[in-house]
Amino acid sequence: MYFVYILYCPETGLSYVGHTSHLILRYYEHRDGMSRWTRRMRSPFLVYWEHFESRSEAMRREKYFKHGCGFRVRGEIIQRFTVEWM
Structure with a gap:
């Protein structure tokens, strides 16, 4: 099974889209700065x-x-997230 995911950082306003077969592990790699694309x-x-x-x-x-x-759909997903959770 494979996952497509969207990450968003409200502090910087940056978002990232990726795919993986291990969603939780990949999230922790992003969070811990192990990916050069999401290090910021x-x-x-x-x-x-x-x-x-x-x-x-x-x-x-x-x-x-x-x-x-x-790309627009991704923006709408992020906007919905910020309205509901932030």
Whole structure:
């Protein structure tokens, strides 16, 4: 099983989209600064995730969130998170 996830850091306003087969482990790697792409995020929140049966499906969904209208959808997800939780 593979996951697509969105991280968001309210302190910096940065967000990140990725995919993994071990969601919790990958979250801790991001949180502990072990990923160079999210090192600037001081304390990221896991705001969204989806699961998929294959890696190719997860990669396709990750690409969707990074481009075009999926980028807007990602912004809406983050906005919903900040309204409900912040």
